[in-house]
Amino acid sequence: MVTLDFKTLTVPVGILRILEVIFTCITFSLVASAYYTTNSFWAWCMFTWCFCFCVTIFILVLELTSLNSKLPISWDDFTTSFAMLATLMVLTASLLYSIIFTCSGCGRQIAACVISFLTFILYAVEVGLTRAKPGEISGFLSTVPGLLKVLEAFVACIIFICLDFTIYSTHPGLQWCVAVYSICFIFALLVIILTIGRLLSRFPAPFNKVLIACNVLAVLMYITAVIIWPVYSFRDRQRPNSCPVICPWNIIIVVSFLTCVNLIAYIVDTVYSFKLVFFTTQT
Template sequence: MVTLDFGTLTVPVGIVRLLDLILTCISFSLVASVGHSTNSFWTWCMFTWCFCFCVTFLILLLEFMHLNEMLPISWDDFTTAFAMLAALMVLAASIIYPIFFTCATCGRQIGATVTSCLAFILYSVEVGLTRAKPGEISGFLSTVPGLLKVLEAYVACIIFMCLEYSAYWVHPGLQWCVAVYSICFIFALLVIIFTICRLLSVFPAPFDKVLICCNVLAVLMYITAVVIWPLYNFQNNKTRPPNCSNLPKCAWDNLVVIAFMTCFNLIAYVVDTFYSFRLVFFVSRT
């Protein structure tokens, strides 16, 4: 028998999710009212707002009807991971959309940007409300290392979106960088999937020790990518080509984004390794 729990809508997390629902709905409604565009950036922003709206509505509905307890997944891990992913996606949309589609007289576009920024703030608040505190018994994705895994996977997705085959197929060094991005992304994705599906027990070794080893390896691999990627791509191509200003999508800009995101992910893996060491060797012992 399905029971309705209005209390899930009045707790702080429930209120934040309701506001997320309203703001993402306003964002994609305002943008849709302006008209359709075939630009890939427009499509990405619309997908972001619609995706976050639908999943947030699904989470609220399942918790309101207590159906989440019947799902064979770690619900806390799922909701925390989604809040982190939604915050990152909405942040990207809040930056991309105004750059390409707003102007001084574009009232609805500016309104969509404002509501998108507010949605990002609220999703970040939701992450803070659902995140496990140090020493607290909770799902892995509710901890700082778990949230960093979502961040690392998302940044890798941005790198993949900017990659073009012609940019790396000539040099083995650049192919190594792509291998680094791919290997680390696959591991982060497996950790997220295994955690949400409660499959961590199938690891043949202690999960926390495996995680530390993989994080250290990822740091070393990303250090090589941080050096190799700009070395090969910008050695004779240090300035932005003049024709880039007239193109909707410039290959040189993509190379810069990849270089920046590589450095960003290296920092994320370093912080991830630090927190993993702290959780395993300090918090768990106390």
Template sequence: MVNLDFKACTMPVGIVRVLEVVFTCITFSLAASVRHTTDAFWTWCMFTWCFCFSLTVLILFFEFTTLNSKLPVSWEDFTCAFAMLATLMILAASIIYPVNYTCSHCQKQIGTSVCSCLAFLLYAIEVGLTRARPGEISGFLSTIPGLLKVLEAFVACIIFICLDSNQYTQYPGLQWCVAVYCICFIFALLIILFTIGRLLALFPAPFDKVLTFVNVLAVLMYITAVVIWPLYSFKNNPRPNICNTFYNCQWNKLVVISFMTCVNQIAYIVDTVYSMRLVFFVSRT
């Protein structure tokens, strides 16, 4: 039997989600009314706004009808992980869209950019509202290490989007970097999926120790990628003069990959510090 829970839309987090639905709907509607193109970055932005809109509506529906309590998943982990993912996706769209498609006389494009930025702020607020506080019993993905896992997976996806097979097949060192990105992404994704699916009990060792081992391994692997990727990517490869826009310049994408590699290196270091604190200090206490 379905019971309606009006608090799902009247609590602070519910109000924020309703506003997210409104602004993401306005954003993709404005963008679609201006132009239709097969450009990869325009498609990414449209997918981001539509995906976040659809999933937020679904979350509101499940919580309003209390069907979320009947799902065989960790609902708290799922909603918090989605809020973090949506924040990162819309942040990227809010940067990519105005840089590539907005001009001083394009009113609809400016409106799209503004609404996208407001949607980003709303999802960031939701992350703050759903994040577990110190001493609070909550799901793993609503804690800082859990949110960092979502960040690490998202950054890896940005790296994969910018990768081109012609960029890394020339040097074994670059192929190693791609292997680092893939291996660490798979580990992060598995932890996220196991957490949402309530399958952490299947780990053959204590989860906190597995997490610490994975993070330390990722830090060591990313240290090599931080050094090797720019070393070989920009070796005898100066910036071409034709790189007047981002999306038609492979050299710019090499820069993005280098930057995102550093971002993930920092994220894994912070994640390692938190996981070691969990193992060596909190668990002993």
């Protein structure tokens, strides 16, 4: 039996999700009405707003009809991880669209950027509301280490999008960096899938300690990538005189920056996980 629970729409999180649906709808409507282009970054921005719009409606409908309790997944982990993912995706889309596709006389594009940044704030507030507070019993993805796993996987995806095969294919050092991004991404994605699918209890080893060991290994691997990627990428390569926003030189800088971001994320993840396992457990 399907039972309607209208309280899910009146609680703070429900109100936030309704606003998110409205704002994402307005954003992609303004962008679509401005002009259409086959540019991959424009397509990414449109996909982001449409994807967040559809999934947020999906969450609202399932919670309104109480069907979320019948799904064989950890619903709290799913909604929290999606809110974190949507926060990162909308922030990226807002920055890309405002940098590449707006101008001083582009009224619709500017309005879309403003509403998109407001949508980012809404999703960020939702993450803050759904995140597990100290002392609460909740799923792993609702904790800081779990949210960091979503961040790490997302940053790795952006790195993959920016990678140019012609740059790293001839350098073993750069190929090692790509291997670092891939291995760490697979592990982060595996943790997310196991958590949402409620499969952590079947893990054949102490999950928390395995997680710390893998985080330490990821930190060491990313330290090498932070050093090797810029050394080999910029060797014998000078910045061209004509370098627009999207050019190989700038893409290399973006990958270098995102590598540092993920290194910091893994360090914080390791420290926080170590604190939760060895200090919180003892107390």
